[in-house]
Structure formats: structure tokens, C-alpha cells
Amino acid sequence: MFRIICKNLWARRKRNIWLFLELIVVTIVTWVVIDPVIVNYYVLHNELNFDVDRLVLLEGQTNGETGKRWQEENPDAESQVLDSLCNLEAQNTVATIRTWSEVEHATYCATYGFLNGNASLMGTMTKAGDDGFVMWYKWIEFPQNAEFFQTYGFRPLPGSPSLAELDNMHFEENDKIITRTMANALLPGVENPVGKRLSEMDTIWNNVNGDFRVAAVIEDIRYRSTTNEPYVFVKPEEGKDFGYLHYVVRMKEGVDLDDFCANFNNHPPKDIDGYYLTINRAMKYRDQMDEVAESMGVYSEMKLKVIVAVLFLINLCLGVIGAFYLQTRQRREEAGIMRSFGARRGRIMAMLMTEGWILTTVAWVIGCGIYLLWALHEGLSTTVNENAEMYAVPVDWTHRFWVHFPFVSLIVYGILILVVLVGILAPAYRMSRINPVDALHED
Secondary structure, three states: OHHHHHHHHHHOHHHHHHHHHHHHHHHHHHHHHHHHHHHHHHHHOOOOOOOHHHEEEEEEEEOHHHHHHHHHHOOOOOHHHHHHHHHHHHHHHHHHHOOOOOEEEEEEEEOOOOOOOOOOOEEEEEEOOOOOEEEEEEEEEEOOOOOHHHHHOOOEOOOOOOHHHHHHOOOOOOEEEEEHHHHHHHOOOOOOOOOOEEOOEEOOOOOOOOOEEEEEEEOOOOOOOOOOOOOEEEEEOOOOOHHHEEEEEEEOOOOOHHHHHHHHHHOOOHHHOOOOEEEEEEEEHHHHHHHHHHHOOHHHHHHHHHHHHHHHHHHHHHHHHHHHHHHHHOOHHHHHHHHHOOOOHHHHHHHHHHHHHHHHHHHHHHHHHHHHHHHHHHOOOOOOOOOHHHOOOOOOHHHOHHHHHHHHHHHHHHHHHHHHHHHHHHHHHHHHOOOHHHHHHHO
């Protein structure tokens, strides 16, 4: 049967050439349209690796009028005095929040570069030598002994201190907590990097001297929900800016976050009214992440790409299905002859479907090959880490070219096969049941 199918395809090569060229073009265009949608969808729905579904964010800020009045009354006092007063009030406020019946843990941070916030803190590490690389990283600052780690619910790796231990630990200025992927890149082959010392600008990493000490290793976290950046480290706060104050609250299991935020915003608790600090509103941490994504235009861009992809797929379906539908219907006489010689209905349908599959597969291979040449030069759609190929450890499959390319190619192949077989199925089904006399009489 396969030999007959190949002979049929060769005999009809002049008629099939346009379908073949159309499938090649459709393969390339489908790649261009589908790839960024798949990558962006993956990033937006990838695991954050901290307990975000039970987190509430309380947005705070300094009371401007109070601060101004305090400075007028104490003109000779340094600004650190006011910061100390704000810090004391923030600690008292978060201690009060922890007493609420719905709350499991709570912490506060006074930095604009908090996890999934609007701003970001970034830097680079350089490793020289044949295996050297430049690593762009983000960092998060945390207040010591403030239930920061238990509140967020990070996931420490084996050999690292527990979350409770991290919250009670005294950190030196150069102690840092790094993510798993960052540890693999900086200390390849080291089973437990805890206690190792690293230098940010050096020819080699060493275990004795260095700019910082690895205090713990946690599972990869995403600095922002719209990106896939696991090169993150967590370090003690060097200073506080209470203009960016916020409280992060981890609710107990079963607490409805929407109800909690609505009650808080409609009836602000009186026991956290501050003299120097105020709380503006309560919101789910995921809502805050969505606000940041909206402000950056990520969701709008994603919606546009999805709309383009949907419109393209609709036109693809209509165009390719219509072309194969008409092409298959023109073979009624051939089907009638086969039926007159005793060919079974299933055999006729299998032959027509297999021809479409072969035609699509060859066109897909050529189309992906053409796109591969372009992708090797320009690169594939990836996450924000455009320089991931410079790192010792790639971020994930989106940055591993020879994983990314076949993965998306198979998705493109599945779409093409589905569309082509749908276009062939209906006319092939009717033709397989046609009366041989009627088919020969009509043609």
C-alpha cells in the first residue's frame, strides 16, 4: 500500500506542488506565531516556588505630615533618628498583625526592590577562564529576625537551614542566600554549597576568601512573575527606606483572602494606626503581581500575541482544510475505480489520509529546516534572560536551543497534521462510501 501511495503522490506531483509549498510556508509562519505564545504562557504559569496563594500585601508608607512636623520640631536631629522611630513603629505594627486570628506569619520590608515589586535590584558576577561567564543577577533584601522566610514560604534545599532557622539566624553583612540554579552555575559539582565563599569579581571561585558567604540555598524563585530569572540571591537589608514600606502577611490555611482584604479596606483595623507610618490598602499578593505585569504592558502584549495566534490558526484551518477538501473531492473517479476493483472503504480512507500525512510531514521537515537556519542566526523566543547562553547552567528548556526547537516543532507538527487530516477526513469518508457506478458516471 505504501508503494501505491508514493506512486500516487508522484503521479499527482503537479497538482500537489502548490499544496506542498503552502504547507512549507504555513509551517514557517506557524513557528513565528506560536513560539512566543508558548514561551510567554509558560513563563506566566511557571512555578514561583514560594507560597504566594496565601500571601496578602499591606501597602504602607510614611506619614508625610508627621515626618515634616517632626523635622521642624527637631531641626538638629539626624534623619537616622526618624528612621529608627519608623523602624520601631513598623516592628510594633507587624507584631500586632501576627496576633490576628487569621494570620500565620507576617513580616515587613522597607525597600523598593521587593519580590515581584515594580522595581528591581540587579548586578553582575564575572568568572574568568575558559569556562568563564558573566552572570546578571537580581537580589532581594530582607529584614533580619522578622519572619521573612516563613512568611514567604521559600523552599530550602537539603543541607540548608530551615525557614525557622533562617528567621532566627544572625546574618553577617556578606552572607547571602542563593537559588539552586545560581548555586549550580557558581559551584558546579558541589553537593552542598552552604558555607562556601565566593568572589564577585575574580578569576576563580574559592572556598576560603571572597566577597560573600553562602548562608543557604533555596529552590529557584522568580524575581518577577512575568520573567524567568532564577539567578537571584537574598541578602540582609543594608538600609531602610520607609517611603517603600510594605507588610507581607501569610494567612492561615482556609482563610478567604478576598474577604480578608475587603474587610481590611472597608474597615481598617484601629490597632495598627501609626503615628509615623500608615497602611493604604490590603491586596492579594497575586493581585499586586498582576498590577505590576499590567503596568509593564506584559499582559497587553500577551493578549495581542494570543489574538494574532488565534486569528492565524482560524485562517490556517480554513485555508488548509479548504485546499485539501477540494483536492480530495476531485478524486471521486479514482475512488470509484478502486471500489469497482473491490477496495475496502477503510483502505481508501487510509490511503488518502496517509498521502496527506506524508505530504504534511515532508513539508514540515523542510519548513522547520528553513526556520532552523533563521533561528540559529537570530535565536528563538525566550524569556527575559536573553544572555542565558552565557551562563554555565541554562535557565530552562526555553534557553536550551536543542530542546526548545524540537519541542515547539512538534507542537507545530501536531497542529498541521490535525488541520490537514480534518480537511481530508470528510471528503474521504464520503468517497469511500460512494457507489462505483455513480462515481464513474459523474466523471
